[in-house]
Amino acid sequence: MSTQPNNPLHGITLEKIINDLVAHYGWEYMGYNIKIKCFTDNPSVKSSLTFLRKTPWARAKVEAMYVQMLKKQKVR
Template identity: 70%
Template sequence: MSMQPNNPLHGVKLEQIILELKENYGWEYMGFQINIRCFTHDPSVKSSLKFLRRTPWARSKVEKMYLNMLNQKR
């Protein structure tokens, strides 16, 4: 039994979040919503992972964007 049954982020890797957001929205929209260089200047999954893993405020914004995307798909 999962300890976080109501947390949709539980067990989801950051890389998966970035890949799904990129597929759904594209880098341009992501950079417009969250103005961080790893989305706006020569974006890549690798650079995004590196930045988001050491930047908690940016990571929480990306996670929030992901949750909003999941809610819209419902």
């Protein structure tokens, strides 16, 4: 198995990404920035996981938001 030292998403589950983003930003902010129904209408981790696993473009946006959050936390 190869290592990926420069990949901040290596070894992190989608569920952890969602939970960390919700804890940091909240559902409302996430729904405002990424316009998907699972963030705006009755949001839950389960519905988000189901949608994001089936929708690559949305997952890419969520992962990009997570990487941005990590970069901002490193700066502080």
